Amino acid sequence: MSSPSSAPPRRLAPLCYRFGIALAPDTGGRAELAAAIESAAAAEGCAVTFAETTGSVTSEAAAARTLRAQGVDGVLLAPASGDDTVVTELVRIGMPTVLVDRLAARDDVDQVGTENIESTSDLTEHLAARGYRRIGLLAGPPGDSDADERSLGYRLGLGRAGLRWDAALAVRGDSPSAAGVLLAERPSAVVVAGEGMLAAVQAEARSRGLRIGTDLGLICHGDVGRAREAEPPVSALSPPFGDLAHTAVRLLLSRIADSARRPKIVRLTPSFAHRSSCGCPAQGSSTAAASSSSHAPS
Template structure:
């Protein structure tokens, strides 16, 4: 396949001159331009997407930087972004920041060098100078799922307070009073928002939150397990462990199982962020479901508005409580007392789902 230097040699010009022709640079004479085009035709040379973008100022590509590709939330989010972008005629290039600011900045630089038309970023906790620079420059940029203080760019995120309030009301109605929370990191907007919503909901329902009932996690499995272990070792352990995301739920579940405890008879479990396998756990896990696919689709619509020069306003999509059986519910009604009379594997602890 012919390369740009082959075209330059065939036309008897420099590579820089060929590049100027591809850029429609007015400094190139008509005679030279014709020679370059003739060489391109003779060699069947086709400019790559980056070269074409230098003329059209568009690559029909979007960059997406996610927090952790191993987290099912981000996997589903990326799929939705890809699907929506493809419908609009765009290709998505994905980078996994692994929750590290240096990795995030590496992908930002790489994607800008590839001349993506817009950037969708699930930002890490740190406000880096590069992100500030990109935002100040007015490049098409949208924050997805998370926000950064002091950075004024459009964002699409999930509003979690109402669903968390609904969960706490549901747990109180079942008779639970000692409810602990394993949060995400306070350095992330989602970690702060969920912790604040939990505290507010507990206060609204007249329930105390002892300091030892708040564990700080990092949205990964290991911190969920470690947080659950500390809570279960308390002199008065909680009746319910509420975890701030699906991976920490997995860790907490592992710790509960390792101790031989039964859910919900010995301790109830609830999760922020629903995943498909929660319905296959016995008992099925009560969770707050995020509108992940719509989050991704809305983000693509927002970034395309920016790319095409239209206004783009931030949006918050509501989460929804999905009631299952891990907090003491049974298909036959009754509160924790009824549920605690039946083991996790007993008949009647199936996969019945309801919305509350």
């Protein structure tokens, strides 16, 4: 019989902190982001408590109250569009907070999200390199920080490609009818600035008898199941969920350790899943929307 080991017994790593996570579960990619945050927190010895929101300020405020009542040490929040009342309150009371996925137009809170301007410019230039000239944009309403930045990127991409900006081809709004308004202008290609609007564009194209990838070039900022499983599959930018999660957790730990630290805003580059909706043969993934020398109808 072997003698007892003299090594000390193994102990489970102590729980460092508990983080509150407030996300809207029905938004494209949020389930993947939530899982990545939970994994990143666990890697740092931390636990998480989830509070679902519907993307409205009211539900966001309720989620924040619930998490505070449960005594979380910090909050990771995907803020509602257009109103940062809840963020302002969390900052005011000194709750360590990191905004994740959706950035806000403020500099008093840590934030990590996807880079929007250059990446959308790349998408627009990619379509232009295919020979498209009437490139339209469908983006969320003014005041949505992501939509505002992506709209700027679209306009920047047009300029870099030597194309003129046409207000009629840049439609802002989150209603299903916005896709119809845009396609009524007969664009030859469309940049969809948010995965939540992709289905409306696809449906509107079908109703008009337009074949995506042939009659209408299509490219999307945001890669959800609908993009990957569509026929043809949609060329799209995919947020780096793992990097977003790890960065958010580290920022929150840093904020807890040093409440006086100057807030940081981190923008991470999305990867480009090059498929065939833009008129190109499927190419796989890369970190940039590489241009093609082939041409499509203008």
